[in-house]
Amino acid sequence: MKKWYQKEGAESEVALSACVRLARNLRGIPFPAGLDDAGKRKVGDKIKDAVFDENSAVSHIFRYVDLESLRDGEAVALAERRLVKAGFLAGRNGRGLLVSEDESACVMINGDDHFLLQAQTPGFSLEEAYAEADRLDTILDKSLHFAFDPELGYLTCSPALLGTGMVASVDLHLPALADSGEAARIAANLLPLGMLLRGVGNPAGRPHGSIFRLSNRMTLGLSEREAVTNLKRIAGQIIAQERAARNRLIQGIAVQDTAGRSLGILKTARLLGFGEFLDLISVVRFGMAAGFLPKTGYGTIGDLLMRVQPANLNLEAGRRLTEDEEKAIRADVVREAFAGRKDGGAGNEGNG
Amino acid sequence: MTGRTPGTAAAAEAPEGGAPMLCQYCGKNPASTQISIVWGGKLTEYALCSECAQRLGYGNLFTAGPFGDLAGEFFDAPGGRDGVRCRCCGSSFRDIVRSGRAGCAECYRTFYDRLLPVIRRMHGSVAHRGKIPGKSLPQVRMGGPLVVRGPGGEKKQ
Numbered sequence: 001m002k003k004w005y006q007k008e009g010a011e012s013e014v015a016l017s018a019c020v021r022l023a024r025n026l027r028g029i030p031f032p033a034g035l036d037d038a039g040k041r042k043v044g045d046k047i048k049d050a051v052f053d054e055n056s057a058v059s060h061i062f063r064y065v066d067l068e069s070l071r072d073g074e075a076v077a078l079a080e081r082r083l084v085k086a087g088f089l090a091g092r093n094g095r096g097l098l099v100s101e102d103e104s105a106c107v108m109i110n111g112d113d114h115f116l117l118q119a120q121t122p123g124f125s126l127e128e129a130y131a132e133a134d135r136l137d138t139i140l141d142k143s144l145h146f147a148f149d150p151e152l153g154y155l156t157c158s159p160a161l162l163g164t165g166m167v168a169s170v171d172l173h174l175p176a177l178a179d180s181g182e183a184a185r186i187a188a189n190l191l192p193l194g195m196l197l198r199g200v201g202n203p204a205g206r207p208h209g210s211i212f213r214l215s216n217r218m219t220l221g222l223s224e225r226e227a228v229t230n231l232k233r234i235a236g237q238i239i240a241q242e243r244a245a246r247n248r249l250i251q252g253i254a255v256q257d258t259a260g261r262s263l264g265i266l267k268t269a270r271l272l273g274f275g276e277f278l279d280l281i282s283v284v285r286f287g288m289a290a291g292f293l294p295k296t297g298y299g300t301i302g303d304l305l306m307r308v309q310p311a312n313l314n315l316e317a318g319r320r321l322t323e324d325e326e327k328a329i330r331a332d333v334v335r336e337a338f339a340g341r342k343d344g345g346a347g348n349e350g351n352g
Numbered sequence: 353m354t355g356r357t358p359g360t361a362a363a364a365e366a367p368e369g370g371a372p373m374l375c376q377y378c379g380k381n382p383a384s385t386q387i388s389i390v391w392g393g394k395l396t397e398y399a400l401c402s403e404c405a406q407r408l409g410y411g412n413l414f415t416a417g418p419f420g421d422l423a424g425e426f427f428d429a430p431g432g433r434d435g436v437r438c439r440c441c442g443s444s445f446r447d448i449v450r451s452g453r454a455g456c457a458e459c460y461r462t463f464y465d466r467l468l469p470v471i472r473r474m475h476g477s478v479a480h481r482g483k484i485p486g487k488s489l490p491q492v493r494m495g496g497p498l499v500v501r502g503p504g505g506e507k508k509q
Binding site for chain 2: 025033141154
């Protein structure tokens, strides 16, 4: 079965993926930060019992991963594939993950909240992600009876998530807006609207890849529908601005030259660092969307973005790689992905 | 990049007697918030000042930012130092202020009156309008005015 990120979604030229997270808690039990390991395991057992009950409508969807039993590299690989939040890896005792086969749906157990349900889709399909999260939430609430107050909504560990408990986000590829500095201005303007646009990567290091995450911050007083509609509308505006900025940029021969050279490096390099890969794939993706580079499917690029991350490469190799080995394997994987696509595209990467 | 809900000042305190740790993003202000990210195949923690934490999307209820310095407001609130504890998890109101988190769902009932003004100020509302358990979520429909609810109430654009 294909993973969700190997597929291509709507507006993939700019939108990489959509994600909806719903934070939920069990009644009458302290939140995970106030539980010892045994207490967390009891919560985990309760959730697993509900999911894998013989009458459960979702037992066939999920498999369970015990975070305690993983090696560090395996756990980090989960975070790289966006199946767990980074903070979920700090203190893994009593924590678990339910994950679907295509990795589009998962549940983080005993993070900040007892239960964090996540649904992801490729491209700009925010409603699909939301519908799936809602469907699973509705099913599991029947047996888990999540903590809820008619006035304050779903009761979450952080008061910032009270209400819907929902954080919806869209990952956007914004090379033109990042290049012009517009992305930072847009981010500042969005804060008062209760939305956040931030670069994906290391906040303390140089940015790579021009990938930004747009997410909602308001959860109380807005319905899920309103929050998703708002997010979709703002994302649509940013996508339109990025397209306009790209149209201005592609007039210059220098940009086309840079994109062509970047593709040349990806096709021929023997050593590739992850940051370098992100910078190059960003320019190539932009060149492909603009039409002056041959099209490689966005699903192929989405797959690379996940697979060639450091911990995932080590996991695939089945051993701890040296820095040079990691760079060499990354270069091999990337070369293979771009090889044999001289026909102008991997046209078989639809949603099937 | 994802980050856990950051801790508050205690998370990035300097060793006793040492100089305060500076924000690893701006390098200017004292760090007050710790975030976790995965980068380069490793889990790394960063200390940020409240301003950078807010700007980068790692702020929380009790760090200064668009919502103001709510922690100070809490400490000064009447009854902020009484001995009431949550029956379910044992948290005091001070515990919630210190961590920026409730101890359990029951805490919201136990400290309802004291939490409500801050929740209202933070969200611009204390009226849940979303999904109710047992009922399916309404379908997402595109179109209609952009509804913005934040500090200062609701605006339509």
